[in-house]
Amino acid sequence: MSFRALYIDQRSGRDADATHTVELRTVDDDALEPAEVEVEVEVEYSALNYKDGLALAGRPGVVRRTPIIPGIDLVGRVRASADPRFAPGDRVVLNGDGLGETRDGGLAERGAVRAEPLVAVPDAFTLHQAAAIGTAGFTAMLAVLALERGGVTPSSGDVLVTGAAGGVGSVAIAVLARLGYSVTASTGRGDTEADYLRALGAAAILNRADFAEPGRPLQKARWAGAVDVVGGVTLANVLAQTSQRGVVACCGLTGGSELPTTVMPFILRGVTLAGIDSVAAPRASRVEAWDRLARDLDPRLLEAMTSTIGLADAPAAAERILAGQIRGRTVVDVHR
Numbered sequence: 001m002s003f004r005a006l007y008i009d010q011r012s013g014r015d016a017d018a019t020h021t022v023e024l025r026t027v028d029d030d031a032l033e034p035a036e037v038e039v040e041v042e043v044e045y046s047a048l049n050y051k052d053g054l055a056l057a058g059r060p061g062v063v064r065r066t067p068i069i070p071g072i073d074l075v076g077r078v079r080a081s082a083d084p085r086f087a088p089g090d091r092v093v094l095n096g097d098g099l100g101e102t103r104d105g106g107l108a109e110r111g112a113v114r115a116e117p118l119v120a121v122p123d124a125f126t127l128h129q130a131a132a133i134g135t136a137g138f139t140a141m142l143a144v145l146a147l148e149r150g151g152v153t154p155s156s157g158d159v160l161v162t163g164a165a166g167g168v169g170s171v172a173i174a175v176l177a178r179l180g181y182s183v184t185a186s187t188g189r190g191d192t193e194a195d196y197l198r199a200l201g202a203a204a205i206l207n208r209a210d211f212a213e214p215g216r217p218l219q220k221a222r223w224a225g226a227v228d229v230v231g232g233v234t235l236a237n238v239l240a241q242t243s244q245r246g247v248v249a250c251c252g253l254t255g256g257s258e259l260p261t262t263v264m265p266f267i268l269r270g271v272t273l274a275g276i277d278s279v280a281a282p283r284a285s286r287v288e289a290w291d292r293l294a295r296d297l298d299p300r301l302l303e304a305m306t307s308t309i310g311l312a313d314a315p316a317a318a319e320r321i322l323a324g325q326i327r328g329r330t331v332v333d334v335h336r
């Protein structure tokens with residue numbers, strides 16, 4: 001048997017020596033790395049996350065093996081399992097765990113993954129919906145859980161979501177609004193995406209430019225909590241505007257990886273900066289987050305935030321996600 005897969009072939013080096021190609025190949029069953037195979041999966045869907053955009057566009061820092069099948073999300077049905085927790089036919093989802101970075105990922109019709117981080121798709125979701133949630137939605141839920149653990153409740157005050165029209169932002173808004181939080185969305189696309197963000201549940205919309213210039217170490221306290229995917233000066237301003245005992249979940253770096261802040265929000269307002277790491281999340285966190293997604297995310301909202309493309313379309317879509325042009329989530333139907 002053979003199957004189709006995208007392959008990235010990437011060699012670092014100085015200028016002319018560096019190469020990067022992305023190719024749709026048809027390969028034999030034994031092409032998948034056998035060493036760590038615990039569960040073989042008939043893949044139905046993957047998704048395009050910001051990190052997949054970086055990998056497919058040849059940006060450094062994601063791909064750590066070559067050649068490699070990209071795709072940090074993998075959704076499908078178990079073909080065979082060496083682990084008693086899974087049986088053929090089970091509906092499963094895997095987010096991160098090195099997929100598309102150090103192990104072959106989900107942009108293929110076949111997958112071979114570790115059992116420990118593999119999660120059963122909740123009954124509430126179709127496989128397509130699980131892929132629509134993907135790493136972005138899983139990360140958004142981890143961020144919401146971090147706010148809850150820090151004691152932020154709907155009665156604590158307004159919560160802010162940055163990068164609102166992107167994948168993590170869209171799911172964070174939908175979940176927080178359904179839980180009863182008053183959500184303010186920060187976006188650079190208010191002119192085109194305001195109706196979309198309101199439909200997800202945003203009560204107010206701000207221009208992301210309001211957070212883009214360096215500000216004072218402590219500013220007017222506005223947020224009981226925040227989910228930030230932008231980082232950089234934006235995150236510094238969010239921290240400076242967070243209220244007493246507020247929690248800011250730090251998820252991403254679309255605006256930069258530096259953090260030009262001071263200790264003031266932490267020592268004068270007791271603000272918590274909660275780091276979110278979806279890739280190496282332990283099994284218990286994965287199961288908890290997917291259980292909570294099944295309870296707290298309205299699957300009907302996924303339709304509004306999701307578009308679906310085929311395997312060969314992924315490289316072009318990668319450029320669009322890096323340019324901040326994609327609304328919500330992009331599912332990749334690997335059989336299309």
Ligand SMILES: NC(=O)c1ccc[n+]([C@@H]2O[C@H](COP(=O)([O-])OP(=O)(O)OC[C@H]3O[C@@H](n4cnc5c(N)ncnc54)[C@H](OP(=O)(O)O)[C@@H]3O)[C@@H](O)[C@H]2O)c1
Nearest residue numbers: 050139163164165166167168187188252253254255277278
């Ligand atoms: N920690 C983790 O485990 C984890 C997991 C998933 C994702 N992430 C990270 O989270 C971030 C978002 O991922 P995603 O999949 O949601 O990506 P996405 O769908 O591309 O969304 C990112 C959003 O960030 C905003 N943005 C883009 N460029 C920006 C800039 N230069 N300045 C300010 N805002 C900008 C845009 O929102 P608007 O158009 O609304 O302004 C964009 O839609 C990425 O950095 C990703 O690597 C981390």
